[in-house]
Amino acid sequence: MSGVAATGISVLLVDDHPIVRQGYRRVLESQGDLHVVAEADNAADAYGAFKAHDPDVVLLDISMPGASGLEAIRNIRARSPRARILVFTMHNEAVLVKAAFGAGASGFVTKSSEPSAVVTAIRSVARGERAMSDDIAHILAEDSLSAGSALDQLGEREIEILRQFAGGATTEQIASHLNLSVKTVQNYHYLIKTKTGARTDAQLVRLAASRGLTRI
Amino acid sequence: MSGVAATGISVLLVDDHPIVRQGYRRVLESQGDLHVVAEADNAADAYGAFKAHDPDVVLLDISMPGASGLEAIRNIRARSPRARILVFTMHNEAVLVKAAFGAGASGFVTKSSEPSAVVTAIRSVARGERAMSDDIAHILAEDSLSAGSALDQLGEREIEILRQFAGGATTEQIASHLNLSVKTVQNYHYLIKTKTGARTDAQLVRLAASRGLTRI
């Protein structure tokens, strides 16, 4: 019912860089069993292309500017639960990986992976299996040992403090805004970091921004 | 004297993502007159590959983790002033572009460019001309009109450190990536904050993100 031929795997390519897209296309098509049936350069077009071509696998770069790739995943999965989405990005942060799987992705590979690993992942995902590259597995494993899930585990106060912090407020400003002692804000700051698994403030800001807690 | 055939343009490909490299290779080779004679996945190997193959053009992604791509440019140019280096990256911040040209690059194209524009740029650079994609020209033009942002006051080392910091790297990671002492990275961190006027790390991340130094 899907794809081009009974013997091939049809792929929808979503990446905002034309030449990168074209590169993938050629790499995949050289495999013989993989066929790129459509391309999209942004999250918004991704679902339209999906509907039009019903591919076996969506190869999706979630580091597109502006629109959230996670949005695209959720979008496609909401309307076509059988869609297989393989996320392909240069980012390798645990929170991102988990968010992608949480949104409905079937696999996650980094751009540092060998082309053969990507091709293997595409075939796995097409068979309905879950796939991820070795480095991603490593990161998730480490992450599961240490602590963290993402922002969902934060309390109301923690979310508010994280929002103000990510917005650029100093500890003193947050304390006075919320009528707290500086010490309490510092303690929250530390708690938020441990809960989210962020190792630096920058990671915290990125996390908050990627989840819509703050705009940049 | 250089390249493979008298009628072709030989290219050295430097990018840290294997599949992206392979994609470029196929795109370029399909042109007929372009031949990828070598690849490298980091700045350190780039010069060795250059020496070994003496390519007409080096296609270099300067957004590689750790090592500064600018370093690679200067490295190659210092030993082989006739080298033609085409910088190819997803970043489009004016300071980066200027730094690249300042380091000796012959051209600058973004990954948002059409493949045909990249190919055209390679041919221009091989002829000894300067080349840049339309969006880069636009950015430089606008930049020359505007009074200059806070980021323009930063040196290239500072830019590189800010990029890695905003990307979520810890001080230790940056230090080891760049072969610097932790103390030096800390000093740069402080200097960057004072130069840009950022009072918190979060503000620094926001600044970097808003200027395209990092994506969120």
Place this chain on the structure above:
DNA sequence: TTGCTGCTCGGGCAATTTTCCCAAGCCGGA
């Protein structure tokens, strides 16, 4: 050539912050 200037690199050290561990009050649920 000499000097100046700017970038890079790091030491030093006091002040501040971070990192953890802890306790206490409050509130909702079992």
Place this chain on the structure above:
DNA sequence: TCCGGCTTGGGAAAATTGCCCGAGCAGCAA
């Protein structure tokens, strides 16, 4: 009632920051 989680903060050692400094080196101008 008791338990667990949230909120609020103290304490103290470890780490980082803020700001000062000097050295090396490249470019550049006089």
